[in-house]
Amino acid sequence: MAKRSFLIPGVDKRLLIKDSIKTMPDVTRRRFIAGGASLGALTLLTGCDVVDSSSADALLAKISKFNDAVQDFIFNPDALAPTFAESAITKPFPFNAYYDLDDAPEVNGDDWKLEVRGLVDNKKSWTLPELYKLPQVTQITRHICVEGWSAIGSWTGTPLRDFLKLIGADTRAKYVWFQCADKDGYNSPLDMRTALHPQTQMTFKYAGEILPRAYGFPMKIRVPTKLGFKNPKYVVSMEVTNDYKGGYWEDQGYNSFSGS
Amino acid sequence: MSSLTVTDEQVSATPAKVIQPAWVRVMHWTNAVAMVLMILSGWQIYNASPLFGFSFPREYTLGGWLGGGLLWHFAAMWLLMINGLAYLVTGFATGRFRKKLLPITPSGVLHDVRAALTFKLGHDDLSVYNYVQRTLYAGIILVGVLIVLSGLGMWKPVQLHWLVTLFGDYPTARYVHFFCMAAICAFLVVHVLLALLVPKSLRAMIIGR
Numbered sequence: 001m002a003k004r005s006f007l008i009p010g011v012d013k014r015l016l017i018k019d020s021i022k023t024m025p026d027v028t029r030r031r032f033i034a035g036g037a038s039l040g041a042l043t044l045l046t047g048c049d050v051v052d053s054s055s056a057d058a059l060l061a062k063i064s065k066f067n068d069a070v071q072d073f074i075f076n077p078d079a080l081a082p083t084f085a086e087s088a089i090t091k092p093f094p095f096n097a098y099y100d101l102d103d104a105p106e107v108n109g110d111d112w113k114l115e116v117r118g119l120v121d122n123k124k125s126w127t128l129p130e131l132y133k134l135p136q137v138t139q140i141t142r143h144i145c146v147e148g149w150s151a152i153g154s155w156t157g158t159p160l161r162d163f164l165k166l167i168g169a170d171t172r173a174k175y176v177w178f179q180c181a182d183k184d185g186y187n188s189p190l191d192m193r194t195a196l197h198p199q200t201q202m203t204f205k206y207a208g209e210i211l212p213r214a215y216g217f218p219m220k221i222r223v224p225t226k227l228g229f230k231n232p233k234y235v236v237s238m239e240v241t242n243d244y245k246g247g248y249w250e251d252q253g254y255n256s257f258s259g260s
Numbered sequence: 261m262s263s264l265t266v267t268d269e270q271v272s273a274t275p276a277k278v279i280q281p282a283w284v285r286v287m288h289w290t291n292a293v294a295m296v297l298m299i300l301s302g303w304q305i306y307n308a309s310p311l312f313g314f315s316f317p318r319e320y321t322l323g324g325w326l327g328g329g330l331l332w333h334f335a336a337m338w339l340l341m342i343n344g345l346a347y348l349v350t351g352f353a354t355g356r357f358r359k360k361l362l363p364i365t366p367s368g369v370l371h372d373v374r375a376a377l378t379f380k381l382g383h384d385d386l387s388v389y390n391y392v393q394r395t396l397y398a399g400i401i402l403v404g405v406l407i408v409l410s411g412l413g414m415w416k417p418v419q420l421h422w423l424v425t426l427f428g429d430y431p432t433a434r435y436v437h438f439f440c441m442a443a444i445c446a447f448l449v450v451h452v453l454l455a456l457l458v459p460k461s462l463r464a465m466i467i468g469r
Binding site: 059081082142144148150253254 | 305306308309311326327328330331332334335338414415416417418419421430431434
């Protein structure tokens with residue numbers, strides 16, 4: 001751990017470490033992250049170094065892949081996330097990101113277009129007024145963060161499956177991959193079955209108002225059957241693809257399926 | 261070669277009876293490893309969004325960061341669940357639970373707690389559990405079931421929504437999960453302390469006799 005005296009005033013220690021890790025070559029980076037796992041207490045308990053980092057890493061990654069398959073297997077495309085009454089909505093609904101609200105993308109809605117790529121018939125880009133004309137539905141569901149906290153909110157928008165149908169997406173493809181305007185280029189893949197889930201939504205409004213900057217203006221993808229980090233905000237493009245293209249958090253080790 | 265044949269006499273002369281059969285010993289220590297991995301990675305996850313006004317010291321957490329803690333937690337959970345399920349099935353099927361842990365009577369518990377606190381509780385026959393042991397062991401098995409159920413509910417609040425409903429809602433399941441962990445940690449302290457006070461019981465759990 002860095003000592004306080006080495007810290008630059010006003011620089012967030014955790015972000016600094018994260019940024020430095022990114023500059024490391026891949027192998028070093030993985031070992032560094034796993035280094036946190038070679039744990040004195042466990043070593044004492046067992047009398048051996050439990051975490052020979054590279055092999056432990058490889059094993060954990062394998063099990064996480066296995067867990068993807070297990071979650072895919074138990075995913076019921078018809079099982080709906082519980083919905084709530086308006087009175088249950090969490091106020092204020094938390095802003096959450098790997099940066100402060102001041103660093104959240106400021107998207108100009110007049111210039112913004114949703115780009116559509118990959119295995120779709122109609123690859124035209126969509127302006128905000130065009131998207132606002134699509135039929136919209138509202139859901140009041142629980143957002144569950146990978147950190148464990150949760151909050152209930154109200155999101156309004158177009159079911160993603162309707163939009164995928166509209167643009168002639170090949171729904172036999174494996175993924176819909178989203179790219180976002182966040183700094184460091186947030187992106188995240190959704191498995192097709194989840195993308196087609198009735199509650200997976202292209203969201204344009206929060207609590208009946210145009211989506212504020214804090215919650216992902218101009219568009220977020222609301223997925224109540226996934227953890228929060230699989231709900232991308234500030235979306236700029238979607239790609240229908242058979243390739244697993246990774247994701248901002250997925251690449252750092254969060255389980256990729258992360259269904260709920 | 262005839263000198264190597266085992267006679268009936270030699271067989272009957274085998275030493276002390278088995279107190280802890282092999283399956284109990286293997287599953288006990290497997291569970292110990294799984295529990296430690298689950299608790300330490302669980303503390304890492306807890307620290308990402310603490311339920312209370314404290315965090316666990318970094319050096320006692322597993323995984324280095326939230327993502328690493330989750331990888332450990334969702335790997336060790338298989339060890340905990342598969343081993344735990346095998347233990348429950350075997351414990352019921354062999355009648356061991358019934359024979360070792362029952363009956364539990366209030367008067368028996370009171371008597372043995374009093375005896376324990378005045379250091380008059382004997383451990384002459386390790387194959388018979390006193391009422392304090394029965395209560396603790398039966399209780400910790402129930403807590404083990406509860407921590408797995410609440411954990412599964414938190415892992416899959418949509419696919420296994422009936423599990424979450426069992427606890428009330430998602431946040432409640434989270435609190436149940438936490439308090440089960442706290443109960444297991446408290447049990448661990450007492451359990452390890454008592455095992456060290458009665459070393460022959462530790463020996464029995466290692467070599468069976």
